[in-house]
Amino acid sequence: MQHLDPDRLVLLALSEEPEGPGDAGHLAECAVCRHELDALRTVADLGAEGQDLHDLPAPPERIWQRIEADIADPAPRSLRVAERPRPSRPRWLTPVLAAAAAAVLAVAGTVAVDRFVRRPPAATVLARATLAPLGAIPASAEGSVRVLSDGEMRIEVRNLPLTTGFHEVWLIDPDDPTKMVAIGNLPDRPDAVLPVPSGVDMNRYRLVDVSDEPHDGDAAHSGRSLLRGTLTY
Template structure:
């Protein structure tokens, strides 16, 4: 079975799977497991609220995110080091007013301030009027405001970090999949039908990059009175090794490491009855001799 490429798995994890990808996931447990693992990262990245009771991550976590995303010096400080309650002006904590409410109050106070009265009478305002802030207001420290802005940006930054993790995981998975799937065909044969059968097929021996060997068998049909079994048989047709049962029109079977294909070059697909007898039934559907 041809598995989904890494980019398709990433799109499925992001909820953008196409009809063909969805149909493949319905029948492929391996790809479904990969998508499920990637979805955990996507879900974490899209979560904007932080559950209560979670431990505070060490500053090294933010340092790694900052370095990986190439962020600037403006957000180099750990966002969790900023305490919005401690940085808030005492006037806000005591009155319960938000910065926007306080700004509106200050504007109202300025509207009726002595400076307006001086403008009406034509007299010059006093130095104290120009330099003193409105009564009851407290200047907001610029550093505290900057840290609050950075804290509000934290979910977006973490979302970008999560997306980077998804792409990195998909890329790593894709490279490992490509390396694992690299193989070389070292032998092949067209399978011919035996009397009473009209199917056609092919068998290939793949040498994997890890040194293992696989027999890949395809057949034009999948009908049998019982079940189909794949064999490697010696030229004397007396010695034979079963590789397993075959379902559908394609099967992949691991060849034992100590099995010499020169001694067992015949590929055979048999029709086996459900009688509990592990030996060959003598009823072969397809057969061919590997060209080694």
């Protein structure tokens, strides 16, 4: 059976031309052309996924040298694990697929290295606090706080009393407890990440407080503190 022209297969894989009745009939009967069209479409899909990558360097020359060596030397191919028989691949398609695969791998490798180099350094811990229960709060209630260099506060709490309102985190000046800054509400889970408002002097507002707040529309502290701890640097 005569196969479809290679250029025709490429155009079909790239959806540059519609698949005519003759193409569909041939592909229904020819397993070789179906296999090659599927392979070309796979390469085309990989290329489409990388269209948003710009200004990337060309693949190193060693990649093309490895491709040429693999195509020219049958020894590496003989070491591949035997698999179920499949339609033979025309000679023209092997270098096309190999080159496309190499280009995709080179792009992926470049993107991975670029992302690693541009990744911001990991945030470091600037201060810590252990939260202990106050007054009649059960002794099993506890928590911990870490203030990070990226301006975030990571807080973990356990066994807080149930509330009909919500739990809120505060920073308080221990030298003047009337001075306090609301950090945010705790979600219904044991840990949370809250942003510390810029400009807050953490050396002054070093007392961390978790309060029980009612839904009364009053932004002030309720006066019912559950946990407290002092930040240490």
